[in-house]
Amino acid sequence: MSGKPLLYYFDGRGKMESIRWLLAAAGVEFDEVYLTTREQYEKLLRDGDLLFQQVPMVEMDGMKLVQSNAIFTYIADKYNLHGKDLKERVMIETYNDGLRDLMTMIMILPFLSQEEKQKQLDAIQRKSIDRYLPVYEKALANVEFLVGNKLSCADVLLLEATLMLEEKWPTILTNFPKLQAFQGRMKAIPNISKFLQPGSQRKPPPDEKYVNTVKEVLSHLFS
Incomplete structure (x- = not known):
């Protein structure tokens, strides 16, 4: 694995998009693993990576971080985007x-x-x-x-x-x-302008394919 943060989520916005935005604003390059099958999600569960059986998950600084607000706060603190006091x-x-x-x-x-x-x-x-x-x-x-x-x-x-x-x-x-x-x-x-350009890792509004993938991978939530 490279030194870049590795983001585990769907190929869409959801709760990961704000994390992508924040990393981009901080000028941090990141890689992504897209969940497309139920098997991928179940493997993360078996490996004990998902503390509360939920994504998003971000692998960075030797940690596997879960809970979107906690991830967001960690990144904000790390890159001095969380106030001075x-x-x-x-x-x-x-x-x-x-x-x-x-x-x-x-x-x-x-x-x-x-x-x-x-x-x-x-x-x-x-x-x-x-x-x-x-x-x-x-x-x-x-x-x-x-x-x-x-x-x-x-x-x-x-x-x-x-x-x-x-x-x-x-x-x-x-x-x-x-x-x-x-x-x-x-x-x-500049960092935000770059993220807003076509071809960046910013995701488009959710479409039917995204919705169907989420429902398939997290089928236990929709049954």
């Missing part, structure tokens, strides 16, 4: 938790029925405009970054979340000029 870190995590709540609502969309999907879309749009986006718009009123006026993992997560929203509703940021300006600044950061 405890007070900054708690604010970063507060912003992160809000973004994860929002992104999880989007993440489950492909696995819902058509009727459930429309209800979920309506709820996401409403909550984004009324609950989530105003918080980040206000936080960015007089600063370039969310916490300590320095790039942190919360900024990376916010960019990812707003781009996900724009895939569903291209004009959703119309009334949030600070967030629009923030997006522009973030996209100009």
Whole structure:
């Protein structure tokens, strides 16, 4: 194995995508192992690699890390993207938790029925405009970054979340000029600009193939 982090997940976004974003923002190259069969998943279980029988898993620094939030926090700490002190870190995590709540609502969309999907879309749009986006718009009123006026993992997560929203509703940021300006600044950061280019390890929105693969590999969750 090379010295690069090795990511074990599906060939799609899910809970690994924020980890890919953070590694890319930190300028860290990584390799990936895509789970495509139930047998691969069962082998990870037999080998004792999945502490809670869940992916994602990231192999780095001699460890096999599981639980997406723990992995994300480890990478943020390792590459100085988690604030300078405890007070900054708690604010970063507060912003992160809000973004994860929002992104999880989007993440489950492909696995819902058509009727459930429309209800979920309506709820996401409403909550984004009324609950989530105003918080980040206000936080960015007089600063370039969310916490300590320095790039942190919360900024990376916010960019990812707003781009996900724009895939569903291209004009959703119309009334949030600070967030629009923030997006522009973030996209100009060289590592992030590179990750946004075609051919990077950023994953496209989930399609039917991704959904079917997840259902096959994790069939115990869908039976």
